[in-house]
């Protein structure tokens with residue numbers, strides 16, 4: 001039996017190094033990386049993957065220079081506007097995780113309207129992690145449990161946490177890939193990837209192609225997942 005792949009998650013890392021290698025400024029790496037997002041997402045929609053979660057901006061990425069943060073926010077807004085047709089043509093539903101309340105109004109409106117317009121699409125759900133950090137997500141879930149008094153009604157804490165995460169209703173991660181060669185999770189889906197198969201690729205995100213993903217998935221299919229059993 002080969003492993004089923006319902007939920008693929010990717011830490012898209014290496015944009016800055018890609019640009020540096022090419023003698024370009026870091027923002028050029030982010031632009032090229034956005035093209036990879038489109039390629040990988042449409043490939044997933046055509047290859048029977050139900051959920052694709054992409055780490056686009058972490059709660060720690062605010063520590064970067066303001067000019068880079070501003071560029072990333074503008075690039076995100078432009079991407080969502082320009083690629084609306086890609087979501088619609090490929091039957092892709094768009095969702096986000098992370099706390100987007102602090103984003104500016106135009107960006108939030110763009111996010112919310114794309115979510116609404118793609119809500120009934122069924123080929124793939126693409127989830128962008130925006131101002132996302134696992135610790136922040138779990139802390140927000142706990143706050144909701146406390147403020148709504150949910151524990152008094154249902155004292156099953158793991159189930160309650162699951163139900164209050166940004167990913168509620170989405171199956172756990174089966175395969176987690178990080179490009180760019182670093183071997184860490186950087187505060188990404190710590191709860192949801194508890195039993196994910198991990199794969200670290202040395203390829204920088206702008207150079208990562210659908211073929212590279214297909215090869216990793218082949219490897220994933222034959223791994224033995226035990227979930228603590230035998």
Ligand code: IPE
Pocket residue numbers: 012013014015016017018056057058061072180
């Ligand atoms: C990933 O690429 C994109 C974001 C974190 C927004 P980086 O910008 O982290 O690229 P490197 O790791 O510096 O090469």
Ligand code: IPE
Pocket residue numbers: 011012013055056057058061182184186
């Ligand atoms: C992780 O990459 C975050 C995203 C890909 C959005 P970083 O480049 O921010 O991670 P660190 O700082 O190397 O751990």
Ligand code: MG
Pocket residue numbers: 013014015
């Ligand atoms: Mg990085």
